[in-house]
Amino acid sequence: MFTTQQYVVASSLDEAYALNQKPRATVLGGCGWLKMGRRAIGTAIDLSALGLDRIEEFDDRFELGAMVTLRQIETSEALAAAFGPCLRESVRHIVGVQFRNCATIGGSIWGRFGFSDPLTCLTALGASVRLHHAGLVPLSEFIRMDYDRDLLVAVVLPKAGQRAVYLTHRATQTDFPVLAAAVCRRADGTYCAAVGARPQRAALVEDTEGLLAGGVTDASARAFADFAADRLTFSSNLRGSAEFRRHLCRVLVRRAAIQLEEGQA
Numbered sequence: 001m002f003t004t005q006q007y008v009v010a011s012s013l014d015e016a017y018a019l020n021q022k023p024r025a026t027v028l029g030g031c032g033w034l035k036m037g038r039r040a041i042g043t044a045i046d047l048s049a050l051g052l053d054r055i056e057e058f059d060d061r062f063e064l065g066a067m068v069t070l071r072q073i074e075t076s077e078a079l080a081a082a083f084g085p086c087l088r089e090s091v092r093h094i095v096g097v098q099f100r101n102c103a104t105i106g107g108s109i110w111g112r113f114g115f116s117d118p119l120t121c122l123t124a125l126g127a128s129v130r131l132h133h134a135g136l137v138p139l140s141e142f143i144r145m146d147y148d149r150d151l152l153v154a155v156v157l158p159k160a161g162q163r164a165v166y167l168t169h170r171a172t173q174t175d176f177p178v179l180a181a182a183v184c185r186r187a188d189g190t191y192c193a194a195v196g197a198r199p200q201r202a203a204l205v206e207d208t209e210g211l212l213a214g215g216v217t218d219a220s221a222r223a224f225a226d227f228a229a230d231r232l233t234f235s236s237n238l239r240g241s242a243e244f245r246r247h248l249c250r251v252l253v254r255r256a257a258i259q260l261e262e263g264q265a
């Protein structure tokens with residue numbers, strides 16, 4: 001459990017951002033991850049009074065406020081109508097309902113955890129993050145950025161007719177994923193795959209060879225899965241070897257592409 005010298009409920013994003021520039025300041029999400037550590041926090045910054053706990057739908061996008069919980073994403077009918085079950089699928093294995101009622105999308109995405117399920121799915125769907133200081137940054141770029149003292153205000157998800165299927169392999173139901181994969185088809189017919197828990201952070205592979213352009217068949221799905229597995233790096237840890245992960249990548253990307261074609265998105 002962490003300790004803190006000062007606890008401030010921020011009354012504006014500017015105030016939260018200014019407080020966060022102090023050396024030992026820490027923004028609080030749902031504290032699910034923070035409470036696992038022993039951080040000695042100087043100023044703990046609570047964002048819960050800033051109205052960031054809403055999923056807002058606009059003509060061209062959704063905005064998921066930083067304090068939206070994983071459970072809100074799991075149960076959102078609007079997100080399911082727009083993108084199918086992929087987002088629900090990307091959070092439903094995480095610990096349990098009580099935990100998902102607390103863990104926030106802001107803390108999950110800011111953490112840029114290698115094992116992150118929602119980071120993998122949202123990357124495939126072409127999401128961006130709105131940072132208070134840096135502005136709108138595509139997730140595929142944000143993933144590679146170092147931690148700094150900015151604030152994550154919202155995840156911005158374009159409504160561009162994209163559909164994705166999200167699959168993971170887990171040793172047991174609520175454990176961290178051994179590998180996570182999402183395949184996305186965009187409205188213009190192009191495809192990409194995001195693969196996470198390699199165990200490094202999610203990485204995006206575009207179908208630059210047009211392997212799926214002529215339609216998804218067992219052969220073209222297999223070719224795209226092999227293409228993705230050959231382009232990504234994998235490593236070993238206690239959950240699995242690099243070799244097993246590369247094999248899982250071939251299996252999950254192929255299955256996800258086929259399920260997309262079968263309309264399971």
Ligand SMILES: Cc1cc2nc3c(=O)[nH]c(=O)nc-3n(C[C@H](O)[C@H](O)[C@H](O)COP(=O)(O)OP(=O)(O)OC[C@H]3O[C@@H](n4cnc5c(N)ncnc54)[C@H](O)[C@@H]3O)c2cc1C
Binds near residue numbers: 029035047066118153
């Ligand atoms: C036991 C356990 C098992 C888990 N299993 C999985 C799993 O299988 N799959 C998966 O994807 N995830 C898993 N997670 C991670 C979890 O889903 C959340 O991502 C994690 O708890 C962080 O979310 P939080 O709201 O609790 O953030 P916090 O713990 O409050 O914060 C996490 C970090 O983000 C920073 N932060 C929070 N909000 C902001 C913001 N708005 N702007 C800037 N910085 C911010 C905090 O300062 C902190 O450094 C697991 C976590 C635990 C504890």
